[in-house]
Amino acid sequence: MGSFIREEEIVQYIKELVSIPSPSGYTEEVMSHVATFMEENGISFQRTNKGALLATIKGKDDSKHRLLTAHVDTLGAMVKEIKGSGRLKLTMVGGFRWNSVEGEYCKIHTADGKTYTGTILIHQTSIHVYKNMGEIKRDEDNIEVRIDEIVKSKADTEKLGVSVGDFVSFEPRVEVTESGFIKSRHLDDKASVGILMHLIKLIKQQNITLPYTTHFLISNNEEIGYGGNSNIPQETMEYIAVDMGAMGDGQATDEYSVSICAKDSSGPYHYKLRQHLVELCKRNDIDYRVDIYPYYGSDASAAIRAGYDIIHGLVGPGIESSHAFERTHISSLKHTANLLWLYLQSELIK
Known part of the structure; x- marks a missing residue:
């Protein structure tokens, strides 16, 4: 059993990761953070042309490989237009709804390296002026960023160096409660990245020799659909995406167990691999839930679409209010880490 798992270390990794802005397309800083972690722990890795990171731990059998992936890119936005008032119109990066970020603090990252803060609001926010503000549609026409600078015109905002195409990140507001909950934006999928980082460190600290050479792909384009669909070594037999379990x-x-996905919008995941994961849970008292996500896709399904001949699966911690004000419990992180710890040391599916 994964008795070495230290939930507090996973939580610390998550807090660090969610605090680094990384909407899809703007992930260099967070990828450098992960690369530094790999270097400090003596893990061999390479950076892909797409900007992802592929770390490798050689196993006893180097002819058959496994790959686990989690993505470090998040939802976000880009500046679509600078309005005459100096405020900003946005376009989405990733799939969410505008009401889930209304009222949120944000940062605008300019092309010349400056960062400005702001707040995402509907244009008709003041109830004292707009009687029907509650009925206004939350869409790209009405949502805007109120930038925290003295700007009264488009020219004023342009003088700051803000321009169309600048990335906008959402404040995570990460908090860990005494009752064991982790509340933050971007737990999708930085909670899973934190788990993989912890497992990698444990493998090195405990001098574990894995049965098969294992790759850890930290992808950076999952939220826009193609993060884990390349750079998969040809020896890879099994591919597991570690990503959130959606609740509703x-x-x-739920927030307290590991979620094992049977099917999502791409179709069923590999049945025998799913059964293998379930059996590991049953034999080792790991709390788990098997679930189906009708409006979900993962890096594993992206790899299948790309034509890779692999056995694919999807597991992860249960995340409440996905793509909005997310939350999970430390017990879900623990059960997910324990399952993956055992899986990494198990035999391949036959």
């Missing part, structure tokens, strides 16, 4: 009405997933 009709779902089995």
Whole structure:
């Protein structure tokens, strides 16, 4: 059993990761953070042309490989237009709804390296002026950024160096409660990246020899659909995406267990691999839920679409209010880490 798992270390990795802005397309800083971690722990890795990171730990059998992936890119936005008032119109990066970021603090990252703060609001926010503000549609026409600088015109904002195409990141507001909850934006999927970082460190600290050479792909384009669909070594037999379990009405997933996905919008995941993961949970008292996500896709499904001949699976911690004000519990992180710890030391599917 994964008795070496230290949940507090996973939480610390998560807090560090969510505090680094990284909407898809703007991930260099967070990827450098992960690269530094790999260097400090003596892990061999390479950077891909797309900007992802592929770390490798050689196993006893180097002819058959495994790959685990988690993505470090997040939802965000870009400046679509500078309005006459000096405020900013946005375009989405990733799939969310504008109401989930209304009222959120944000940062504008300019091309010349400057950062400005702001707040995402509907244009008709003041109830004292706009009687029907509650009925206004939350869309690209009405959502705007109120930048925290003295700007009264488009020219004023342009003088700051803000321009169309600048990235906008959302404040995570990470908090860990005494009851064991981790509240933050971007737990999708930085919670999973934190888990993989912890497992990699444990493998090195405990001098574990894995049965098969294992790759850890930290992808940086998952939120826009193609993060884990390349740079998969040809020896790879099994590919597991470690990503959030989505919660809601009709779902089995909760915040306290590891979620094992049976099917998402791409279709069923590999049945025998799913059964293998379930058996590992049953034999080792790991709390798990098998679930189906109707509006979900993962890096594993992206790899299948790209034509890779692999056995694919999807597991991860249960995340409440996905793509919005996310939350999970430390027990979900623990159960996910324990399952992956055991999986990494198990035999391949036959």
